[in-house]
Amino acid sequence: GREDKRPPVIWLHFQECTGCSEALLRANHPSIAEVVLDIINLEYQETLMAGSGDQAEASLHNAIEKHAGKYILVVEGSIPTDDMAVCCQIGGKTAVDSFKAAAAKAAVVVSLGACACSGGIVAIEPNPTKAKGVIDILAGDMQWSDDDLKNKYISLPGCPPNPHNILSVILYVATFNKLPEKGLKIPSIANLSMKDERAHRPTFAYGRLxxxxxxxxxxxxxxxxxxxxxxxxxxxxxxxxxxxxxxxxxxxxxxxxxxxxxxxxxxxxxxxxxxxxxxxxxxxxxxxxxx
Ligand code: SF4
Ligand code: SF4
Ligand code: F3S
Missing domain, CATH: 4.10.480.10 (Cytochrome-c3 hydrogenase, C-terminal domain)
Known part of the structure; x- marks a missing residue:
């Protein structure tokens, strides 16, 4: 058959309200129908997919294997950790384990929304689920180096984040096979550590007040x-x-x-x-x- 040139996307939901997905569903240039049918190969997205239960679990596993090293992993929602990791489980697996399995084989990891970027509302004190943002798991448990973070991680905060920014990032990665320019170019925080989520926001979207x-x-x-x-x-x-x-x-x-x-x-x-x-x-x- 014909080779599918659309970039594969796997989209995981953890502790969140689905507002990030809802904002995307209301984007109209391009429309979500065009995005899902023509532009990307959306392999797994719990809000939009028809399958459920074992069938859904199998499709996630298959997508990770089939597109290993090539897919864009989008994460919506924060990740509960330590003894509170059990607070978010899907298919009997904790969010942190599902995330690590998917992130290990991703080409690019995108944290979409305040929850996935820094814990968001879910992580506000006293943060009962010990919720963390994606970068804390990448730089922590998974020991991603500064170079890994620089080349493979991008952060799109907002509650919800603007849908045109995630579409732009996906299309940019699909077209140029690398992440768009990142960093805030603000003198007071120009030299952020690579472990700081703010260092990974795309300049085109977060460069100005x-x-x-x-x-x-x-x-x-x-x-x-x-x-x-x-x-x-x-x-x-x-x-x-x-x-x-x-x-x-x-x-x-x-x-x-x-x-x-x-x-x-x-x-x-x-x-x-x-x-x-x-x-x-x-x-x-x-x-x-x-x-
Ligand atoms: Fe909902 Fe905001 Fe979290 Fe997105 S960032 S899942 S809109 S609470
Ligand atoms: Fe807010 Fe500045 Fe706009 Fe006034 S001008 S409404 S302070 S962003
Ligand atoms: Fe958020 Fe302020 Fe824009 S609340 S959507 S950054 S106007």
């Missing part, structure tokens, strides 16, 4: 601020800085590419940015200040 590209920025510059939800400034789309907006310290491109096929994004909808791409610390701070 939201505040630099925000449609409300002219209001910030002119001193026009929302002071209360529903006030005149809020109705007029003024700057959300005094409502706790984290745009000035959050690196992401949602201000430019938006979600839901370009229709919306948090600040555009009148909600301050909660720094969902910035790891557990800023994110926790925002969640509690909004609550």
């Amino acid at each position: 939201i505040h630099e590209h925000c449609e409300r920025r002219p209001h910030f510059d002119a001193g026009r601020f929302v002071r209360e939800f529903g006030d005149e400034g809020h109705k007029n789309g003024w700057c959300l800085y005094h409502m706790g907006c984290k745009g000035p310290e959050t690196y992401a491109n949602c201000s430019i590419i938006h979600f839901n096929d370009g229709a919306a994004w948090p600040i555009g909808n009148g909600c301050p940015c909660i720094g969902c791409t910035e790891g557990t610390v800023l994110f926790k701070d925002s969640l509690f200040s909004l609550a």
Whole structure:
């Protein structure tokens, strides 16, 4: 038969809400149907696949063997560890064991979303399941070297992350057979350790602050601020800085590419940015200040 040139993708779900997958399902250029049918060879994805139980387990095992050394492994969700590893099990295997088996033979490992990148909401103190992000397992248990991490790991934080960024990364890897340029190019954190998740974010998506590209920025510059939800400034789309907006310290491109096929994004909808791409610390701070 004809050789299938589409890049094989294996997508694992661990401790998560499936919001990352849901965001992807709402992308429309290209649509998820085109992506799954024409562009990638999606071998395993629990939200989208028809199979279940033993059949699904077998297809995961077969995909890992058949495409060993060639597949893109996408991970959604955090991984519980130590004595809490039992908190997430699929087909009788712990998340950490399933992850290690799949990561060992992957060409590239992508952590998709705050949960997979740094533990996200799941890892907020007191982190009852001892949840970790993917890079902690790669650099820890699996002892990936700095070079392994540099060449084979990429991080796409956000809650959810923008679907166009994962599509871009998959298509880039399929086309050029390497990862896109990574790193934040921010002087204060330019020399991050390779074991720091932030060193592995693609520059095209996380290279700049939201505040630099925000449609409300002219209001910030002119001193026009929302002071209360529903006030005149809020109705007029003024700057959300005094409502706790984290745009000035959050690196992401949602201000430019938006979600839901370009229709919306948090600040555009009148909600301050909660720094969902910035790891557990800023994110926790925002969640509690909004609550
Ligand atoms: Fe859900 Fe956010 Fe975690 Fe994605 S990163 S699985 S949207 S909680
Ligand atoms: Fe900056 Fe937030 Fe104001 Fe936009 S809404 S200009 S990101 S402070
Ligand atoms: Fe997240 Fe802030 Fe964008 S909350 S989606 S980084 S506006």
